[in-house]
Amino acid sequence: MDRSGVVVVGAGIAGVACAVELTRAGVPVRVRERGHVRGGRMASKRFQGRPADIGAAYFTATDPDFVALVERWRAAGLVREWTDTFRAYDRSGNHEVTGPMRFAAPGGLRSLVEHLAGAVPVTVDRLVLGVEPGPVVDGESCAAVVLAMPGPQAALLLDPALTDATRVVQAQRWSPTLAAVLRFPHRRWPDFRGAFVNEHPVLNLVCDDGDRRGDGAPVLVAHTVPEFAAGHLAQPTGAGPAIEQAVRDLLGLPEQAVDVHVHRWTYAKPTHATADATYHLDADGIGLAGDAFGKPRVQSAWRSGRDLGRALAARLG
Numbered sequence: 356m357d358r359s360g361v362v363v364v365g366a367g368i369a370g371v372a373c374a375v376e377l378t379r380a381g382v383p384v385r386v387r388e389r390g391h392v393r394g395g396r397m398a399s400k401r402f403q404g405r406p407a408d409i410g411a412a413y414f415t416a417t418d419p420d421f422v423a424l425v426e427r428w429r430a431a432g433l434v435r436e437w438t439d440t441f442r443a444y445d446r447s448g449n450h451e452v453t454g455p456m457r458f459a460a461p462g463g464l465r466s467l468v469e470h471l472a473g474a475v476p477v478t479v480d481r482l483v484l485g486v487e488p489g490p491v492v493d494g495e496s497c498a499a500v501v502l503a504m505p506g507p508q509a510a511l512l513l514d515p516a517l518t519d520a521t522r523v524v525q526a527q528r529w530s531p532t533l534a535a536v537l538r539f540p541h542r543r544w545p546d547f548r549g550a551f552v553n554e555h556p557v558l559n560l561v562c563d564d565g566d567r568r569g570d571g572a573p574v575l576v577a578h579t580v581p582e583f584a585a586g587h588l589a590q591p592t593g594a595g596p597a598i599e600q601a602v603r604d605l606l607g608l609p610e611q612a613v614d615v616h617v618h619r620w621t622y623a624k625p626t627h628a629t630a631d632a633t634y635h636l637d638a639d640g641i642g643l644a645g646d647a648f649g650k651p652r653v654q655s656a657w658r659s660g661r662d663l664g665r666a667l668a669a670r671l672g
């Protein structure tokens with residue numbers, strides 16, 4: 356990497372949005388991602404060739420610039436309006452709730468991050484181990500480094516001498532979730548699209564993935580409450596039967612699932628916003644971006660990365 360360039364660690368939507376802005380401004384940038392693919396928590400996994408979303412369930416768009424990006428994804432055939440109507444379940448029954456339009460991606464939300472990345476160079480399967488003053492990333496000097504990931508993951512990389520950034524990530528609090536993909540023989544549930552589940556010991560969200568994706572496949576994706584997830588982080592697969600039973604009881608399903616896949620998110624969502632700013636950038640050339648700088652949403656993560664990219668371009672340009 357050119358000493359004048361920026362290393363972005365993390366190819367979730369925040370890191371990719373940051374790299375896109377830097378590229379646009381002519382600043383050399385390299386993105387390094389420890390996973391096999393781009394997308395981060397906008398994650399999809401294929402089951403017999405069919406994708407299911409195992410991270411973010413959907414997203415909403417209110418920021419005019421983000422709305423414009425969503426329009427570009429829609430024009431590319433990647434995104435669809437899913438629904439503004441969910442059901443809410445609680446101890447007394449269930450009722451319809453309307454809210455903002457929720458968007459979904461037939462090819463999985465990850466496809467949107469891939470589209471946004473375009474020609475930005477992303478090296479996958481590249482675990483970054485440490486950031487030292489300089490900044491120096493894994494022994495290599497650069498003009499600035501961006502850690503676009505949950506704070507506890509960034510904390511693992513930061514030299515304690517980098518006090519500003521270390522203080523910011525240490526102030527963050529994150530909660531876990533398990534996401535279970537339940538594949539059934541048939542669609543035997545009432546029309547509900549998505550369901551918020553309140554006051555439940557296991558579940559907080561169930562989505563009809565066949566409806567969300569528009570192919571009508573008999574697939575549900577359930578997210579658990581943090582307290583339940585916390586007890587199963589060591590052995591997430593072992594939580595499958597309890598999640599399946601909870602979903603069947605909730606929706607009155609007569610059939611067992613043919614397959615249950617459980618994905619662990621140790622750092623699923625920040626529990627409160629870090630600060631008023633949409634990113635962190637200190638005098639050491641260390642930047643932090645992600646959904647901790649706003650509400651725990653796709654839109655906040657994108658805005659954080661975009662804003663940090665602009666700030667870095669202004670500083671380095």
Ligand SMILES: Cc1cc2nc3c(=O)[nH]c(=O)nc-3n(C[C@H](O)[C@H](O)[C@H](O)COP(=O)(O)OP(=O)(O)OC[C@H]3O[C@@H](n4cnc5c(N)ncnc54)[C@H](O)[C@@H]3O)c2cc1C
Pocket residue numbers: 364365366367368369370387388389390393394395396397409410411412413414415481482483484503504505508509512532534578620622623624644645646651652653654656
């Ligand atoms: C279960 C769940 C449900 C959600 N539901 C919704 C929803 O309905 N609506 C909504 O708007 N948002 C939702 N979210 C939140 C949304 O997914 C996030 O806000 C957004 O995707 C965060 O993007 P990011 O780029 O900040 O972080 P991430 O997507 O987490 O990206 C960080 C990246 O950094 C990489 N990385 C970490 N450490 C290293 C390292 N040392 N070296 C290299 N790479 C590294 C990771 O592999 C990852 O790819 C949900 C999240 C989860 C987990």
